[in-house]
Amino acid sequence: IVVLKLLSDKRETQRLYGKIAIGMTLVEDIAAAVVILLLIARDEAGGFALGALVFLAFKGLLAGLIIYQFSQKVLILPSLQKTVANSQEFLFLSAISWGFGIAVLFEQIGFSQEVGALFAGICLASLPYAQEVSSRLRPLRDFFIVLFFITLGSQLHLDAVGEMLPVILMGLAVVVLLKPIVALIIVSLAGYTKQTSFKAAAMLGQAGEFSIIFIGLALSRNLISEQLLTAMTVIALVSIATSTYIITYLDKIYKRLEEQLQIFERDKARPDADRKKRYDLVLFGYQKGGHEFLRAFVQLKRPYVVVDYDPEMIEVMEHKKIHCIFGDAADPELLEEIGLENAKLIVSVMSDRNTNMLVLDWLNHHNPDAAFICMADTPKEATELYELGASYVMLPHFIGSEKVSSFVRRSRLSKTEFDAYRQKHIEHLKSHDNILDEPARPKNHKKLGHTIVENIAELTKVKSTKPKS
Known part of the structure; x- marks a missing residue:
């Protein structure tokens, strides 16, 4: 011991x-x-x-x-x-x-x-x-x-x-x-x-x-x-x-x-493959929008892990063959265990202010170059997270209202347009039960999670060191 x-x-x-x-x-x-x-x-x-x-x-x-x-x-x-x-x-x-x-x-x-x-x-x-x-x-x-x-x-x-x-x-x-x-x-x-x-x-x-x-x-x-x-x-x-x-x-x-x-020293020594597994993408929370980010992670084809404290969600993810870990994001030892200091992008769909601030503070000390996306309940909380260095803070009510109001302006108040948008939303909600088996969407069909992750991923890509010809 x-x-x-x-x-x-x-x-x-x-x-x-x-x-x-x-x-x-x-x-x-x-x-x-x-x-x-x-x-x-x-x-x-x-x-x-x-x-x-x-x-x-x-x-x-x-x-x-x-x-x-x-x-x-x-x-x-x-x-x-x-x-x-x-x-x-x-x-x-x-x-x-x-x-x-x-x-x-x-x-x-x-x-x-x-x-x-x-x-x-x-x-x-x-x-x-x-x-x-x-x-x-x-x-x-x-x-x-x-x-x-x-x-x-x-x-x-x-x-x-x-x-x-x-x-x-x-x-x-x-x-x-x-x-x-x-x-x-x-x-x-x-x-x-x-x-x-x-x-x-x-x-x-x-x-x-x-x-x-x-x-x-x-x-x-x-x-x-x-x-x-x-x-x-x-x-x-x-x-x-x-x-x-x-x-x-x-x-x-x-x-x-x-x-x-x-x-x-041996002539043919075994390689020292002693590093902990590296995850470029880390998602805290599976519900409340985590589905879209997970879909984006899979499409990016980068090593990822989902951390959740709900045993039911862990069971669901294990059934779907999603790489996940049961744990509390507020536990610093867990953050070290999953190698968060090597991650390129961390997304938290938890709206708990203290947990997000703890993760953000940990990143500021151990991995300041990583991009951190999180969620907040109020504009005041979002401002505090931005001041601590968050890359992007999601306000669910603000995003939802902004998106719907944009559609209203484009719909010309047509009931047919509203019915089509309604049906599209219903189909999207149903797709959450089988997100990994669903065929890829057209490139021009962007969801919020996709858009944020892809833009941040572009910013965090490691530039190629291959010499120019």
Whole structure:
């Protein structure tokens, strides 16, 4: 969890080396969970009862299968998703209840609470609103990290440190030096570049949380002494502190050691495709006019994503194969996760003034060259957004009145003209239910969303660097 927090703080969880490091720590946790399972199955005579071990494994597989199927079949039901995801507080409480509930259930069938909590997180990771859950749980995660270190400190007996100093030094050498070197060799042999291999390996120079759990469980069964627990606590604290500084100054350390790491460079290394997915076009909100902008995005044939906080709309878009993400536009971490700093055009069809101002302020600091189109309810709000730097602010009532009044002037007050315009509008409204399957409109048929997006796109196009002939 310490590695994940440091990567999250550096905004590098989506980098290639970050993914490799997280994957390797997950393998470590799974291996530790298996060892804990063996320790739980150990009988009082000191051996392993095969029958008890098989029965415990069977219970774990059965419970895990039932819980996983429940999470995939029941927790993704549209009605339940709507109930849970519509309220941020209820989403937070539901995730916490799920984690604690599965942890207690696993403890009742003979496993540890930590193994149950790990499995609960795996189940939540595949749900549509997993990203939002992760964002909401971050403050609680940081709080429990503090408690984790308080617990480690309370287990430390300074009188035993001198006695166990040789064990502590040997343990630190294995964890801080030998473990990263072995990981560096493994990742390098897998075909990755020296930079990716070094950075991924440097993330592993610390004792895992499950090692503390394992040592504590062994102490509760009188298999080790309290001195060994103290030694393991010191190793964990020192290795975590050392690893924190290494990760913080990882780029500088790599530059110092770049020449010495040349032996780990492969002739045919895998490309470092470690950048987060880039979206040139981002749409916040699917309803209230988002359909037209989405149609324009598709026709522009540029990478796009739609962000919406309504689970029903997410379900509709997933059914139509629209690339979408469930999340709150007011969450700065979500803006970073979708790579908004690389976007060329951002459109918000939400009329919430505070949310639009938050997004606009974020863009002013991280992507001032992007064009931002948003919506406002009143002329005063529109003026405020323009003053903050919005490229265009839509006033639905003003635009609708302007368009209708223009038609009135052209209609010569003919009832036939009004009937034709009425029929045309009805057909357009019906087309919103199947916008992606509809044939392309004639070039001279421009809607508001098309016109705005195409004009802004022209302004934001990257000029070609191809030399003139």
